[in-house]
Amino acid sequence: MDVSTVLVLVLAAVAAIVVTHRVAERTGLPAPAVLTVVGICYALLPGPNAELDPHVVLTLVIPPLLYSAALNSSLRGIRDNLRTVISLSVLLVLATALLVGAGFALFVTGATLAAGVALGAAIAPPDPVAALAVGRKVGLPPRLLSLIQGEGLLNDATALTVLTVAASAATGSGFSAWSALGRFIEAAAGGVAVGLLVAYAVRWLRRWSQEPLVLNAVSLVTPFVAYLLGEEIHVSGVLAVVIAGLAIGHQGSRSVSGASRLQVNAVWQLIDFILEGMVFLLIGQQLPTVVRGLDHYDVSTVVIASAISVGVVLLLRPLWLLVTQFMPRRLHARLGGEGSERLTAREVLVLSWAGTRGVITLAAIYTLPLVTDSGAPFPDRDLLLFCAFLVVLVTLVGQGTTFAPLVTAVGLRANPVDQARLRNEARSAAARAGLDRLNELQETKHEADEDEAFAALRAQIENRLDRYQRRLESLEDADDVIPTNPEYEAALRLHAAVIDAEREELLRLREIGQLPDSSLRVLEHELDHREVLLPQRHPR
Template sequence: MIFVLAAVAVVVLVRWVAGRTGLPAAALLPLIGIAYAVLPGPNLGLDPEIILTFIIPPLLYSAALDSSLMAIRRNLRIVVSLSVLLVLMTALVIGVGFHWFVAGATLAAGIAVGAAIAPPDPVAALGVGRKVGLPPRLLTIIQGEGLLNDATALTILSVAVAAAVGDGFSWGSAVSQFVMAAAGGVLVGVAVAWLVRLLRKLRDDPLTANAISLATPFGAYLLAEEIHVSGVLAVVVAGLIIGHHAPGGSGASRLQTTAVWRLVEFLLEGFVFLLIGQQLPRVVSGLQQYAISTIVAAVAISVGVVLLLRPLWLLLTQSLPRSLHTRLIRDDNDTEREPTRGLAGREVVALSWAGTRGVISLAAIFALPLTTDSGAPFPDRDLLLFCTFVVVLVTLVGQGLTFAPLVRMLGLRANVSDQARLRNEARSASVAAALERLDELAEAGDEDELRAIEATRAQLVARQARYQGRIDLLRDADATELPVSPRYEAALRVRRAAIDAQREEVLRWRDAGQLPDEGLRVLQRELDHEEGLLPAR
């Protein structure tokens, strides 16, 4: 319990430091874990079964809920290229490299470590990218890759481990096992999402909605694993579908569920990044049996392939014929092929440096069995552990700390004015729809309803005028900066001041004994929701 409380304190402190310095917490936490690991005292070991069953599913599910299914579909070719083909190529190249250049290493063992270190963990890159204003398309690609590549890697790993502990590697068996695991994972994810949608009536209650939401990733993962298909892919597919349909649910349930998942994600991510650093003694302890040249060769192949193959792959895929950079567009009458914009040189560089590895790589490699079917030790297990740890450390700390300066140097910035204009246009359209609905209600309304309609109409008309003024201001604004409107800013200051005064007054009522605490909490919740509608300071 003391260790958990200390870990939470460190995670909170590091988040505060990261907010003040701009450094990514995902890169700072492993360094703190390493510093603690070298001190005398107990360390917390990484149990791969716990990580893969209780940590990875909720993290992937939370990320999937926060993703855009439609944006991923628009960039599906490059997402699949990075999350499936590049992961497969990375595992194979590292496997061949180990087989050729690392003394005594087998192809299956090399592919196993290649599969473990192939999938990037996008947490650090996404955190930095959002902070420095990376364009939405690049954020979507990074996020989509991170959602799908874990399933590819873990499936390849299971095939490689089966070959290493059994009679050898069979390409036919490997391909069929991969296809079955992936297809089965997708089907399980769709089935779980369909089942959760059947429970949408129950999800109108916020507490019930939270309980169902928290149980969903574990249910999807365990069901898929029970029938020997990809549990990770099942979780991701379920999260993407449920997140896509979430806007149609209860507003109160959606607000509370979002807050719960943000807390879960914050604590779990912080804990696992601390845990990564603490594995150093355990990883280093088994290296005495290897020659220095063997260790250097294995690490050089692992780190070199991870850092070099990604930019080469991106350059290769972007140089393919233009006809391959298309997607199918279906409407009621016809099916067309729409060309999609390729990646510019600066975007390729940014994506090349966004390949930070994380806890799933360590969990995967620690899950390697200790012995083969014949009772012999798993080939080069300790060396594979060390190579994975070095790759995670190099990418997570090295790339994580330098990603923000690289993005700034490249000048990659989202068009924030265009995004804000689009949001305000959508707001204006929603108000127009509300005014049309009021006109319909007014046709059959009684006197009391007509008074309410007119009062509501006045509020909506004022709001629409405010949105239209913001749209006009944004139309001619600089792409990288939001324009400041003195009138708009003054209105926000006045509204915040009014809310603060209301809070102070209801607190005085409670302190004077005129308002019970239950009533105070109701009024505070109303004011909190009103304040939540205002833009961030």
């Protein structure tokens, strides 16, 4: 494939991502599911098609996506719900792999246990991108969002380790339960150690320089350093990326300036947008490849293998969630912290339907070797590829498109009034802390000409406190809908009109030669920050 063809494919992919996201916004459908369908439609057209290279995906795509998700995850939320997170990201992955393996060994003609376990490990880890996108849009409670995030961050390491062990057994390298357990513990412990080491190094670099461009460069290379270092010493590179992201994100507010954080966040939002779009388009384009490999299988064999794969994935998750809720309450608290409580029936239902699979499943199954140590073809590799693709398709499109209606039907969402009240109380507390510090500084000041500066800043903080208090008062009688506040609606219109007028005047001065472009960009940057800080249409 020549360079011009690659460029055309990339441009077409970016255009498809932009258009698909617009369609998703208009229809309310999750963009990942729509992108997957678009990828399938494109794959059916004549012309070149992109094939999934598992090593490229695992090395260049998965690390930045996991790192970005970890940066924006709640370490406190994961810790408070540690029992459920471990249950879903480790124990459920192991149970899924073993159950699929047993099903293949018992009911699929000629299939081996090791090959079935390899498939089970690949299809076990959910990809939370679609569920989180929908969950945030419909207002899922923070606890459920933390559970979905925590599971999605930690389950990949479990699945890839199990897959490696199962693939070794299937290719004739031998299998030992104790050896597999030791390998799993070694990979997990090593991944945690590498992640903490990388996080410490990044923290040191942040002390050395607060230049936004330097911190951007450090942030961009961090997931690749963590992943490659973990893989180089034969531990879990995926877990190293996740631990590094969680540690860095948890301490980021103290070690990064505001300007650097704004820029770094903007860069990662763009990376997420492009990579996630490319990933889901790539998933859809694998359809012709996986279908071609089924020519030498009986229809009954394909149907049985598909039923086992999809059935285990769809049925085991809700059963697992239900059974684990009957564990002793003291064990819930011991493993999950003070905030760990049993899930309600509605929460179990929503979490059961949040298990969408994604690119990690296909990348994992594609890593299976073509031949065994003896030179024979890997057992049923084409069938395993098809089953993995089918699971991704059923969960991503089927569960992904119905997740929002399900959440709406069960009425499980965060109360927007409670969220608004919590945020304004936190704003008030932060403003009071700032006012207290200002008073302390004024008591120790030595320059009389600073009085005016103290008075001006105190007036600004007191005005903010008054504004937050009025917002809280407007929420006192609200139920679950934030009332429209004419004051903030008017403020939005007035501020927007003033900023537009200022921007037009700056452009006019540039056009008549009174303002150089370099100065225009500086002043536009100031206006952009003011525009970002405009009051929301509803007080939050």
